[in-house]
Each structure stands twice: as C-alpha cells, then as structure tokens.
Amino acid sequence: MEIKFAHxxxxxxxxxxxxxxxxxxxxxxxxxxxxxxxxxALENLQxxxxxxxxxxxxxxxxxxxxxxxxxxxxxxxxxxxxxxxxPNDVNTITALNRYLETIxxxxxxxxxxxxxxxxxxxxxxxxxxxxxxxxxxFSYRPYFQEAMKGRLGRYFALGSTSxxxxxxxxxxxxxxxxxxxxVVMKIELIGFEESWSSFKEDFVxxxxxxxxxxxxxxxxxxxxxxxxxxxxxxxxHSSRRYGNAEIGTLAITRKDQISEQAQVVNMGEPRQSxxxxxxxxxxxxxxxxxxxxxxxxxxSQVLKSLLFATILYIAIVFLVLYLFQxxxxxxxxxxxxxxxxxxxxxxxxxxxxxxxxxxxRLIREIEEHRRTDETLRQTQDELIQAAKMAALGQMSSGxxxxxNQPLAAIRSYADNARALLTRNRQEExxxxxxxxxxLTERMAxxxxxxxxFSRKTSGRIVSVSLQAVIENALKIVGPQLKDTETELxxxxxxxxxxxxxxxxxxxxxxxxxxxxxxxxxxxxAQRWIQIAVSTRQGKAIIEIxxxxxxxxxxxxxxxxxxxFTTKSEDRGLGLGLSISYRIVEMMHGTLTAGNREQGGAVFxxxxxxxxxxxxxxxxxxxxx
Ligand code: ADP
Numbered sequence: 001m002e003i004k005f006a007h008x009x010x011x012x013x014x015x016x017x018x019x020x021x022x023x024x025x026x027x028x029x030x031x032x033x034x035x036x037x038x039x040x041a042l043e044n045l046q047x048x049x050x051x052x053x054x055x056x057x058x059x060x061x062x063x064x065x066x067x068x069x070x071x072x073x074x075x076x077x078x079x080x081x082x083x084x085x086x087p088n089d090v091n092t093i094t095a096l097n098r099y100l101e102t103i104x105x106x107x108x109x110x111x112x113x114x115x116x117x118x119x120x121x122x123x124x125x126x127x128x129x130x131x132x133x134x135x136x137x138f139s140y141r142p143y144f145q146e147a148m149k150g151r152l153g154r155y156f157a158l159g160s161t162s163x164x165x166x167x168x169x170x171x172x173x174x175x176x177x178x179x180x181x182x183v184v185m186k187i188e189l190i191g192f193e194e195s196w197s198s199f200k201e202d203f204v205x206x207x208x209x210x211x212x213x214x215x216x217x218x219x220x221x222x223x224x225x226x227x228x229x230x231x232x233x234x235x236x237h238s239s240r241r242y243g244n245a246e247i248g249t250l251a252i253t254r255k256d257q258i259s260e261q262a263q264v265v266n267m268g269e270p271r272q273s274x275x276x277x278x279x280x281x282x283x284x285x286x287x288x289x290x291x292x293x294x295x296x297x298x299x300s301q302v303l304k305s306l307l308f309a310t311i312l313y314i315a316i317v318f319l320v321l322y323l324f325q326x327x328x329x330x331x332x333x334x335x336x337x338x339x340x341x342x343x344x345x346x347x348x349x350x351x352x353x354x355x356x357x358x359x360x361r362l363i364r365e366i367e368e369h370r371r372t373d374e375t376l377r378q379t380q381d382e383l384i385q386a387a388k389m390a391a392l393g394q395m396s397s398g399x400x401x402x403x404n405q406p407l408a409a410i411r412s413y414a415d416n417a418r419a420l421l422t423r424n425r426q427e428e429x430x431x432x433x434x435x436x437x438x439l440t441e442r443m444a445x446x447x448x449x450x451x452x453f454s455r456k457t458s459g460r461i462v463s464v465s466l467q468a469v470i471e472n473a474l475k476i477v478g479p480q481l482k483d484t485e486t487e488l489x490x491x492x493x494x495x496x497x498x499x500x501x502x503x504x505x506x507x508x509x510x511x512x513x514x515x516x517x518x519x520x521x522x523x524x525a526q527r528w529i530q531i532a533v534s535t536r537q538g539k540a541i542i543e544i545x546x547x548x549x550x551x552x553x554x555x556x557x558x559x560x561x562x563x564f565t566t567k568s569e570d571r572g573l574g575l576g577l578s579i580s581y582r583i584v585e586m587m588h589g590t591l592t593a594g595n596r597e598q599g600g601a602v603f604x605x606x607x608x609x610x611x612x613x614x615x616x617x618x619x620x621x622x623x624x
Contacts, residue, residue, distance in 0.1 A: 001539040009222065010229060022317060024041040025313075026310070029309055030289065030306055030309060030310065030313075033305050033306055034302050034306055037301055038301075038302050039303045040301075041298040041452075042258060042264070042295075042298055044296060045261050045276050045293055045298055046258065046259070048196065048293075049276075049278050050262075050278060051278060051292045052199060052288060053278050053280050054280070055198060056289060056291070057280050057289050058198075060205070060214075060282065060285075060287075060289065061282065061285075063187075063189060063192060064284075064285055067107065067109060067167075067169055067185055067187050068152070069154070070107055070169065071155055071169045071170060071182075071183045072171045073183050074112070074171070074185070075171045075172065075173045075174070075183050076251070077099075078094070079095065079099060080096065080173050080183055081174075081175055083096050083123060084117075084173055084175075084181045085118055087533060093122075093123060095164075096114065096123040097123050097124065097125070097128075097134075098125075100113065100124060100125040101114045101125040101127065101128075103187075103277075103432060104126075106124075107185070109125075109185050109187050110159075110162070110164070110186045110187050111124065111125055111126055111132045111159075111184075111185070111186040111368040112124070112125040112185045112186075113126075113134075113176075113184050114173070114183050114184075115138060115139075115144060115170075115181050115183075116180070116181040117148065117180060117571075118137070118139060118489075119137045119139020119140070119144055119394045120135070120136070120137050120139075121133040121134050121135065121136050121137070122134065122181070131161050133161060136160075136161065136162070136303050137413075138184075139170065139345060140239070141155060141157070142155050143168040143169070143184065144170055144184070146170060146466055147181060147184075148179055149173065150172050150179060152169065152170070152594040153168065153170035153171070153182070153184075154167070154168065154169060154284070155167070155168040155170075156213055156240065156285070156286070156287070157239075157240075157241045157242065158240075158242045158243040158245065159186065159242055159277065160243065160282060164241055165188065165189070165213065165214075166188050166189075167189065168184055168186050168342055169185045169186075169187075169477060170185075171183055187423065188377075192214070193215065193216055196214040197217075200294070201216070201291045201293045202215065202217045202291065202292055203289065203290070204217070204289070204290040204291070204292065205282075205287050205288070205289050205290075206224075206287065206289065206290065208239075208286055208288075209236060210225045211222065211224045211228075211242070211247060212225065213224070213242075215400065217574040219497060220548075222242055222245040222246065223247070223248040223250050224249045224250070225249075225250055225252055225290070226250075226251065226252055227249045228247065228249065240375060243615060244295070245585060250278070251268040252267055253266045253268065255274065256330055258276075261279050261280065262276060262277070262278050264276055264277070264295065265504065267292070271510065273294065273295070274295040275293060275295060276292070276293045276295060276298070277290055277292055278290065278293075280289045288439075298578060301408065304576070305476060309576055315424075320428065323341075335510075341418070344449065348471075348584055361562060371578075371614060399446070399563075401563075402446055402573075404561055406443050407440055407443075409435070409439055410436050410439050410440065413433070413435045413439070417429040417430075417432035417436070420432065442573075443617045445573060460499050460502060461496045461501060461502055461586075461588075462500070462502075463499070463500060463502075463610035464498065464501055464503045464506070465497070465498055466496075466497040466498065466540055466607075467496055467497065468497050468589075469501075469506050469507055470492070470504055470510060470533075470542075472507050473510035473511050473514060473516070474488070476507070476511050477511055477514045480515065480518055480528075481518060484521075484522065484527065486521055486529055486531075487527060487528035487529070488526040488528070488531070489529070489530035490531055491532035491533065492531070492532075493533055493534070493535070496574070497533065497535065497540050497603050497609060498611070499540045499608060499610060500588070500610045501587045501589070502583075502586075502587065505583045505586075506583075506587070506607075508579040508580070508583065509577075509584060509591070509605065510542075510544075511607070512576040512579070513544040513603050514529065514531075514544060515576070516577070517529040517544055517545075517546035517603075518546075520546050520550075520570075520573065521546050521547055521565065521600075522548075522556065524547055524548060527547070528546070528547055529544065529547075530543075530544070530546070531544055538609050538610075539606050540607050540609050541604060541605075541606055542604070542605040543604050543605075544602070544603045545600060545601070545602045546600045546601055547599065547600045550595040550596070550600050550601045551594075554595060556594070559577050559593055560577050560578050560593075561574075561578060562574065562575055563575060563578075564577075564578070584605060584607075587607060588607075589605060589606050589607040590604075591603065591604070591606075592604045592606075
C-alpha cells in the first residue's frame with residue numbers, strides 16, 4: 001500500500017492519515033462482515049438443529065406415549081384390585097404374576113408390577129427372576145407418591161434393583177374412590193441413544209434439576225449442565241434416583257442468547273469450544289431436550305466471508321486508488337494542455353502584435369515609397385523636360401538658322417511684292433506672296449515638330465505592350481502605305497512582349513521611322529518595308545527595314561543630327577531622327593541606323609523588356 005501511495009504527491013501526514021482511514025475502514029468492514037455472516041450462519045444452523053431437535057423430541061415422545069396409557073388400562077383389571085384387597089390368596093398371586101409377566105412381554109416393557117398402598121411390591125412381572133421386585137418397598141419413589149394421589153405418576157430413574165435407567169409410569173388401582181395401590185410399568189430406552197448418536201449434533205435430555213439423563217455423548221450422562229448446589233446434589237443422592245452415580249457437571253457457560261430456545265454456550269473443559277444450544281421442553285415427561293451443535297461450520301462460514309470481504313475491500317481500495325490516480329493524470333494532462341494553449345495563445349498574440357506592427361510599418365513604408373515615387377516621377381518629368389530643353393538648346397543654333405533663313409527670304413519676298421505692287425505688276429507680286437505663304441507654312445511645320453517634342457508628356461516610363469504600340473503606329477501610317485502601294489511585312493513574335501517606355505512617344509518614334517522608310521522606297525519598282533521584333537538578353541529588338549537605296553556611308557554619322565536631311569525642303573525638316581534618338585535615349589533604349597547587305601536601310605531600336613504586364617511604374621526604373 002505504501003508503495004502505491006508513493007505514486008501520489010500527497011504530503012507525508014496526509015498519507016499517514018489516509019492509511020489510518022483505510023485500515024480503520026477495513027477493520028470496521030471486517031467486524032461488520034464477521035457479525036453479519038455469523039448471524040446468518042447461526043440462523044441457518046439454528047434452523048437445521050431446530051428441525052433435528054423436533055424429530056428427536058417427537059421420537060422420544062412417541063416412545064413414551066406407547067406406554068403411557070398401559071398402567072391405566074391394567075388398573076381396570078379386577079384381578080389387581082382383588083389381590084390388593086386379599087393379598088394372601090396364593091392362587092391369585094401366581095395368576096397375577098403370570099398375567100403381569102405376559103403383559104410385560106407383550107408390551108416389550110422392562111418391568112410391570114403392583115404395589116400396595118404402603119409401597120410394597122406385591123406382584124411383579126419378574127417374579128421368577130434372580131432379583132424379583134416382590135417384597136421390596138418403593139414408597140420413596142415419586143411415581144408411587146403421584147399415583148397414590150390419584151394421578152399418573154411419571155418418573156425417570158436408575159432402577160434400584162436392576163441398576164438400569166428406566167422410565168416409570170404408575171397408575172392408582174382404585175376400589176371405588178379409595179386408592180388401594182398402584183400398578184407400575186417401567187420401560188428402558190435401550191437403543192434410543194445409539195440410534196441418535198450418528199448425528200453430528202449431540203442430543204441431551206435433562207431432568208428438572210438439569211442433570212443429563214439421556215445423552216448421545218456417553219461421557220455426559222449424570223452430569224449437570226450447570227454447577228448444582230450441594231443441597232440439590234444431596235437430595236438427588238438421597239432420592240437414590242440415579243443410584244450411586246456421581247453427579248458431575250459440564251459447567252457450560254452461556255454466551256450469546258440468540259432466541260428463547262437458542263443460545264451460544266461454551267462447553268467448558270476439556271472441549272472449551274463454542275456450541276449452539278437449542279432447548280425444547282417436554283413438560284409431561286418433566287424433561288428438557290437440548291441439542292449441541294459445534295460452531296465449526298459457523299466459524300468457517302465467517303472465515304470465508306471475512307476472506308471474501310478482505311479481498312473485495314482490497315480490490316475496491318486498489319480500484320479507488322487507480323481511479324484517483326487516473327483522474328489525477330487526466331487533470332494533470334488538462335492542466336498541461338491548458339498551459340500549452342495559454343502559451344500558444346500568448347505567442348499568437350505576440351506574433352499578431354509583431355505582424356500588426358510590421359503591417360503598420362509596411363503601410364507606412366508603402367506610403368513613403370508612394371510619396372518617393374511621386375517625387376521621383378515629378379523629378380523624372382522635370383528631368384525629361386530639362387533634357388528636352390537641353391536638346392532644344394543644342395538644336396537652337398540649327399533652329400535659329402532654319403528659321404532665320406525663311407524669315408530673310410520672307411522679308412525679301414515681301415519687299416519684292418511691295419515694289420512690284422507699286423509698279424502694278426500684280427502677277428509677279430502674287431508669286432512673291434505665294435512664296436511667303438509657303439515659307440510660313442514651312443516655319444509652322446518646324447514649330448509644330450518642336451512643339452511636339454517640347455510638350456510635357458506624362459514622362460511615365462511604364463510597361464507597355466510592344467505589339468499594341470506597333471499597331472497604333474501602323475494605324476497612323478496606314479493611309480500613307482496604301483497611297484504609295486508599299487507592302488508591309490510584319491515579323492512579330494506570337495507572344496506579347498512588354499517594354500519599358502512612354503507609349504505616345506514610342507508611337508511617335510515608330511511613325512517617324514516608318515514614314516522615313518516609306519519615303520526611301522518611293523522610287524523602287526517593288527516597294528516593301530518590314531517590321532521585325534525579336535528579343536535578346538532582356539531587350540526587345542525592333543528593326544525597321546526597307547528595300548530603298550539605303551543611307552550613304554558619309555551620311556550615317558549625321559542622320560541623327562537636327563535638321564540633317566537629304567530631302568527637298570517641302571518633304572523633310574531633318575528633325576524626325578534627331579528627336580526620335582533623344583526620345584529613345586530617355587527611355588534608356590538605343591536607336592541605331594545601318595544598311596542591309598542586300599541593300600536598303602535598317603533602323604534598330606533596343607528597349608528594356610519588362611515582365612510587368614500592367615501599366616504600372618517600375619520601381620527600379622523610378623529609383624534610377
Ligand atoms: P527628314 O526625313 O526630314 O529628312 P530625318 O531626320 O527623318 O529628316 O532624316 C534625315 C535623313 O536621313 C533623311 O533626309 C535621309 O537622307 C536619311 N534617311 C532617313 N531614313 C532613311 C531611309 N530609310 N533610307 C535612306 N535614307 C534615310
């Protein structure tokens with residue numbers, strides 16, 4: 001038990017208290033079990049013995065009743081009264097003795113005899129035996145005294161002559177109302193004790209003094225159940241009831257009184273064992289009948305119950321301990337799980353807080369980035385504008401020259417016209433005015449081109465679909481291609497490509513390049529231009545080819561200069577390529593010109609490819 005307890009984290013004092021409680025409970029339960037099982041076993045034993053006792057008493061009663069009425073019957077015989085009245089009649093005596101002998105034999109009694117009023121035996125069945133009763137006086141016997149009082153005398157005693165135990169029935173022989181004597185029949189209960197000795201219980205019959213007269217245990221005969229007073233012993237001796245037999249004592253001690261007829265007694269020396277004693281009165285015979293049954297069966301029953309209760313109790317204690325331990329473990333596990341859950345929740349909270357903080361930080365950063373982006377874009381727009389202005393600055397001397405020339409011409413044409421009008425030379429004056437108009441038209445063109453270039457575009461370099469930009473540009477130059485019957489060859493990849501650029505400006509570049517190509521092939525018999533798109537090392541390569549005359553080697557270095565043109569004044573300003581070059585430069589791309597081996601020019605435009613498919617500013621670009 002102690003080992004079991006070691007599993008529990010009970011304090012030592014608690015453990016000791018629990019041990020005391022467990023042991024006390026065990027003692028209490030064992031005591032109750034012993035008490036109840038003894039009670040039940042005793043009841044069972046009592047019932048069994050009661051039954052045996054009844055049988056015994058009925059048997060004994062039956063033995064006695066067989067003879068009880070015989071003396072009364074005999075007393076009615078006139079022979080007996082006659083002989084009492086005339087005792088000296090020799091003829092009668094022999095006849096009477098013979099009669100009594102016959103009756104005794106037929107009834108299977110021990111002795112049958114006739115006593116006169118003084119107690120002398122005057123006739124007897126054993127008249128011929130060695131020790132006949134005739135001539136003996138038994139007036140001291142209570143059965144005689146009872147009979148002389150007119151009642152049936154009953155008595156159990158040891159025969160004074162035969163020294164054999166016998167039961168005496170005596171009945172008065174009356175002459176009318178006067179009692180003349182008594183007829184006595186003695187029976188022996190031979191064989192009765194032996195026939196009951198095979199039972200495991202002891203059967204005992206005591207007389208009114210408590211002396212055992214019949215017993216299935218030979219050692220107990222003529223012993224009293226309880227110690228007797230000296231005077232009582234003396235009285236028994238003097239009555240010669242049991243002859244010279246020593247009146248001993250069993251000295252049984254009463255223990256538990258179970259019921260009126262049943263009690264537990266201790267048999268005293270030498271047995272010293274407890275017995276269940278049952279008692280039944282036989283008042284007519286003046287007897288008490290007892291059975292003594294050993295409590296061995298009760299004790300073994302109690303022992304069995306105790307053993308069972310102990311095992312059951314221990315099993316219950318262990319079961320309780322087991323359940324207690326189990327519930328403790330469950331509680332511990334629940335506590336552990338609860339703790340783990342709390343820790344988890346705390347960590348989740350901490351992480352959530354961290355995340356929230358990080359989120360807020362991110363939002364702030366995004367906001368900052370957005371603002372930076374805004375600032376950058378503005379800066380970039382301004383830069384682009386500044387670059388354009390710088391380009392215009394570079395071009396300014398050329399522009400100056402280009403504008404001054406027609407201005408000077410206009411002035412001279414105007415002077416001419418005025419002079420011609422004063423001379424009334426209308427036609428010539430009109431021709432001069434026409435020249436002025438053409439020149440102003442040319443100046444307007446230059447101005448328009450410059451305006452387009454200097455216009456503040458969105459400047460947003462974003463991811464745009466190359467195919468879409470090409471299609472837009474082709475829409476613009478479509479009518480031109482149609483008018484000049486120039487074939488357009490497209491070599492575009494199937495998958496959509498995205499490049500980093502300003503959509504409107506890229507369109508403008510493409511329109512410029514295609515228009516130039518259309519102009520170049522003008523004089524060819526078979527006219528075609530080709531737009532080919534390919535990719536290489538993260539770049540989109542856009543080539544505009546034509547089957548025109550190509551570019552003269554000497555011109556190749558100059559064609560990107562502002563106002564360089566090989567075309568007539570009304571067709572080219574020489575601004576297209578120089579503006580296109582700068583636009584592409586601003587897109588971080590390159591624009592180069594060359595000649596194809598087979599003849600014809602090739603303009604190659606390289607732009608950064610983008611993987612971004614939406615029109616969103618690219619961070620890296622913005623941050624450059
Ligand atoms: P413009 O077209 O007004 O002359 P550009 O700057 O566009 O001005 O072109 C400059 C010059 O480059 C042209 O005059 C022409 O000599 C040459 N050039 C441009 N494109 C081609 C081409 N596809 N083939 C041959 N020469 C070309």
